[in-house]
Amino acid sequence: xxxxxxxxxxxxxxxxxxxxxxxxxxxxxxxxxxxxxxxxxxxxxxxxxxxxxxxxxxxxxxxxxxxxxxxxxxxxxxxxxxxxxxxxxxxxxxxxxxxxxxxxxxxxxxxx
Numbered sequence: 001x002x003x004x005x006x007x008x009x010x011x012x013x014x015x016x017x018x019x020x021x022x023x024x025x026x027x028x029x030x031x032x033x034x035x036x037x038x039x040x041x042x043x044x045x046x047x048x049x050x051x052x053x054x055x056x057x058x059x060x061x062x063x064x065x066x067x068x069x070x071x072x073x074x075x076x077x078x079x080x081x082x083x084x085x086x087x088x089x090x091x092x093x094x095x096x097x098x099x100x101x102x103x104x105x106x107x108x109x110x111x112x
Contacts, residue, residue: 047084061099
């Protein structure tokens with residue numbers, strides 16, 4: 001019993017990095033939103049298609065101001081998962097952007 005006094009165990013830094021389990025790395029436990037004990041739940045609002053809500057059927061290549069909102073500053077077309085546009089409108093949007101690029105209404109790439 002006298003042998004079992006509380007002596008602190010010392011671990012080497014290399015072994016302590018791997019001994020904390022699979023969830024080591026600075027992230028809080030509980031998922032992508034930090035929804036651990038006492039934390040807020042992460043809520044992402046479902047993205048709704050801008051063209052469906054505003055009932056825009058035709059996407060024209062001449063409407064440069066509209067198309068620029070769907071082109072990144074480097075000149076890339078922004079994907080659906082970021083803009084929230086539905087599949088059919090994303091296809092029409094990409095065709096209109098490509099047409100506007102071909103007649104020099106939109107740039108192919110960003111300026112340096």
